[in-house]
Amino acid sequence: MxxxxxxxxxxxxxxxxxxxxxxxxxxxxxxxxxxxxxxxxxxxxxxxxLDWFSQLFADQDMMYGLRTSLWIGVLVVCISVPIGLAGAIVMTQIQPRVRSAYYLVVVSPVLTPGIIIGISTVVFWREFTTLTGTRFLYDGIILTVIGQSSFISAYCMLIILARLQRFDQAQQEAALDLGATYPQVFRHILLPFLQPALFSAAILAFLSSFENYNTTTFAILSDKTLTTVLAGRVRQGSTPVISALAVIIVVVTVVGAIAYELWKRRADAAAGRRLRAAQMAEENELAGTAEPAAA
Known part of the structure; x- marks a missing residue:
């Protein structure tokens, strides 16, 4: 052979x-x-x-953990994406000689084990809330959101930074020369350009929060999320109820990925049509200007 x-x-x-x-x-x-x-x-x-699906929806602990995980995931997205956006913008604005040190600092939470992040979050906020008299902030959901956001925001920054590095600074300079303010440039030029990266960062942040276990198991305190409930159930022995939950998660993920791909293709096609229309309008304008000159 x-x-x-x-x-x-x-x-x-x-x-x-x-x-x-x-x-x-x-x-x-x-x-x-x-x-x-x-x-x-x-x-x-x-x-x-289909009994395992009905038993899944009748399981109060599982449903409570699911609602908690969804709530935490939404809060993590609301915190991590703006922090990641700010970190990416700062990365492009600081001097090149300090950029490596800044990058090392903002990415270091990704390299830190989740167990360390969870324990340190609990210890720090326990002492902080005790000294400041804000004991009501010492809550499992709040600590979990803070602990997860500390490293998920770094993921968001990397995604946004990859998109931001392709941004043409001439657009920003042209808008400023025409009288636009920095908030107007950020809102009308930079944010539309970063929209795909922001959406991707939000999806990644939510999924990373939803499936996180190492940080969550320490920061959640006496509360529980879906991952902690599943971990306890698996220790007792797996049942088809967990398989039913896995099927639902896979179906939702696949449907969401297909919907996003269809939306992205439609948006790209619309952008292509607008670009071609603008080019045709520019060509017609040039042709109309050339005819009187030739006459």
């Missing part, structure tokens, strides 16, 4: 093993969510049922 066919066979085997490793657990959970046995089982299929 020559090296060409051998390489193709090895590549095909690698692709099959890779997708089995990637999608195998999802297939197992997807099938077990509709199978009747009490323990997650793929084969034999004893019957089709």
């Amino acid at each position: 020559t090296s060409g066919p051998l390489q193709r066979i090895l590549f095909a085997v690698y692709i099959v093993v890779f997708f089995l490793y990637l999608l195998g657990p999802l297939a197992v959970m997807g099938i077990s969510a509709f199978n009747t046995p009490q323990y997650p089982q793929v084969w034999p299929i004893e019957g089709f049922t």
